Amino acid sequence: MYEALLRSLTPRVLGILVRRGADFAAAEDAVQDALVEAVRVWPADPPRNPKGWLVTVAWRKFLDATRADAARRRREDLVDEEPPPGPVPAVDDTLQLYFLCAHPLLTPSSAVALTLRAVGGLTTRQIAQAYLVPEATMAQRVSRAKRTVSGVRFDQPGDVATVLRVLYLVFNEGYSGDVDLAAEAIRLTRQLAAAIDHPEVAGLLALMLLHHARRVTRTGPDGSLVPLAEQDRRRWDTTSITEAVEILQAALTQDRLGEFQAQAAIAALHADAPTTEETDWVQIVEWYDELTRLTDSPVVRLNRAVAVGEADGPRAGLAALAALDDSLPRHAAVAAYLHERDGDLPKAARLYAEAARKAPNLAERDHLTRQAARLNARPCR
Amino acid sequence: MAKYLLLKHYRGAPAAVNDVPMERWTPEEISAHVRYMGDFAARLEATGEFVDGQALAPEGTFVRYDGEGRPPVTDGPFAETKDLIAGWMVIDVDSYERAVELAGELSAAPGAGGKPIHEWLELRPFLTAPPTITE
Numbered sequence: 025m026y027e028a029l030l031r032s033l034t035p036r037v038l039g040i041l042v043r044r045g046a047d048f049a050a051a052e053d054a055v056q057d058a059l060v061e062a063v064r065v066w067p068a069d070p071p072r073n074p075k076g077w078l079v080t081v082a083w084r085k086f087l088d089a090t091r092a093d094a095a096r097r098r099r100e101d102l103v104d105e106e107p108p109p110g111p112v113p114a115v116d117d118t119l120q121l122y123f124l125c126a127h128p129l130l131t132p133s134s135a136v137a138l139t140l141r142a143v144g145g146l147t148t149r150q151i152a153q154a155y156l157v158p159e160a161t162m163a164q165r166v167s168r169a170k171r172t173v174s175g176v177r178f179d180q181p182g183d184v185a186t187v188l189r190v191l192y193l194v195f196n197e198g199y200s201g202d203v204d205l206a207a208e209a210i211r212l213t214r215q216l217a218a219a220i221d222h223p224e225v226a227g228l229l230a231l232m233l234l235h236h237a238r239r240v241t242r243t244g245p246d247g248s249l250v251p252l253a254e255q256d257r258r259r260w261d262t263t264s265i266t267e268a269v270e271i272l273q274a275a276l277t278q279d280r281l282g283e284f285q286a287q288a289a290i291a292a293l294h295a296d297a298p299t300t301e302e303t304d305w306v307q308i309v310e311w312y313d314e315l316t317r318l319t320d321s322p323v324v325r326l327n328r329a330v331a332v333g334e335a336d337g338p339r340a341g342l343a344a345l346a347a348l349d350d351s352l353p354r355h356a357a358v359a360a361y362l363h364e365r366d367g368d369l370p371k372a373a374r375l376y377a378e379a380a381r382k383a384p385n386l387a388e389r390d391h392l393t394r395q396a397a398r399l400n401a402r403p404c405r
Numbered sequence: 406m407a408k409y410l411l412l413k414h415y416r417g418a419p420a421a422v423n424d425v426p427m428e429r430w431t432p433e434e435i436s437a438h439v440r441y442m443g444d445f446a447a448r449l450e451a452t453g454e455f456v457d458g459q460a461l462a463p464e465g466t467f468v469r470y471d472g473e474g475r476p477p478v479t480d481g482p483f484a485e486t487k488d489l490i491a492g493w494m495v496i497d498v499d500s501y502e503r504a505v506e507l508a509g510e511l512s513a514a515p516g517a518g519g520k521p522i523h524e525w526l527e528l529r530p531f532l533t534a535p536p537t538i539t540e
Binding site: 131132133134136137155156157158160161162163164165166168193195196197198199206231235236239242249287291383384385386387388389 | 406408450451452453454455456457497498499530532533534535536537538
């Protein structure tokens with residue numbers, strides 16, 4: 025019941041410990057220990073000042089660990105005194121933590137693990153479950169990540185883009201276990217947006233909210249994938265969509281366009297349309313052009329071909345597709361769809377089957393196999 | 406973050422460079438091989454990339470359903486099965502390139518004469534959970 029509060033306090037408490045001079049790795053362990061203690065103690069004895077309680081307990085845990093460590097190494101015990109409370113630092117420690125945990129020295133999987141633990145306050149076990157790896161493996165990944173950034177100065181300014189990539193990964197990849205990673209990514213991005221005024225942070229938050237708003241309609245009761253065109257739009261979460269659109273519009277007025285704002289704009293146009301047919305495909309193509317300019321990603325070009333197919337007809341979509349490397353992931357799936365729209369059903373069926381063989385996940389594979397089967401089962405002419 | 410299966414074959418894979426059956430190795434060579442495999446797994450645990458590793462007995466049985474109320478039919482083992490899995494290791498890595506690098510290391514396990522076996526390992530990606538953002 026205290027979990028949400030505890031986890032929202034995690035980065036601030038950790039930031040305070042680091043500011044007091046604790047090294048990041050030891051401070052992070054101490055905060056985790058304090059969280060465990062809070063879960064044990066708070067239900068019977070809730071603190072009046074949760075944050076103060078956590079700071080006190082975490083600092084004590086840090087000192088205990090440091091002393092034990094020092095004793096083990098038969099060294100002088102240097103850190104002994106409770107430091108003076110001191111003024112609240114002007115810099116936002118939460119923001120610094122995001123930078124540290126997404127540091128370019130870290131591999132993507134390490135950055136994700138460290139962010140979820142140190143900023144998100146998740147336990148190693150929860151993170152391990154979310155990524156289907158043994159807890160020991162995740163523990164090693166986290167401690168390695170901490171070692172990697174141990175030499176990085178805490179107040180060194182970082183690049184927001186690296187943080188956004190990590191949060192995007194958390195949102196987009198992972199399994200749904202005990203922890204809802206998508207909701208967690210939204211929470212962390214929201215917290216980041218509160219710490220820094222940056223249009224791309226807002227853009228990513230809007231993008232996540234827009235996709236999250238459609239989440240329940242993306243899968244059927246049997247877990248099968250429901251494509252956008254067939255989703256029950258009445259079940260989309262309009263509150264989230266409204267919030268996202270407001271966030272996005274405010275970001276766009278800053279006139280510093282980036283890829284997440286552009287992606288969110290596309291998602292917003294989908295969210296805004298009562299049906300696939302009534303979707304403003306022309307504007308979506310324009311946003312894909314912006315995205316292409318910003319990222320020059322072949323995946324964006326592939327998605328653009330789909331949008332062109334809707335805006336200008338399947339022949340135009342196929343022409344856009346023809347310019348792309350057919351080894352791209354989902355190329356065959358897009359080709360299949362456009363050929364079906366163009367009326368070449370045998371070709372579409374063959375391509376759907378090919379796309380199914382190349383699908384990177386089970387839900388997509390089953391969906392594409394079903395598409396091929398649907399076309400193959402049509403009555404002979 | 407992607408999971409890969411490293412498959413080791415008893416047979417069915419292309420012939421290894423140092424292709425001497427294990428029973429012709431010296432006991433020390435076998436120990437060195439086993440140690441290498443153990444060290445490899447331990448190293449992957451330390452890098453946070455290890456998921457699972459198991460060895461399989463060479464002989465198995467085929468089983469199939471035989472209708473309501475009837476016991477399953479079993480058959481085999483089939484001596485002529487051309488593909489025989491010896492064991493696997495599952496890794497969780499950042500890229501395909503890293504998976505290839507690790508498979509290469511595992512393939513360098515020492516065999517006869519203490520030289521790397523250069524055995525062929527099959528690298529198979531796991532199907533993942535579907536991503537949220539696709540369009």
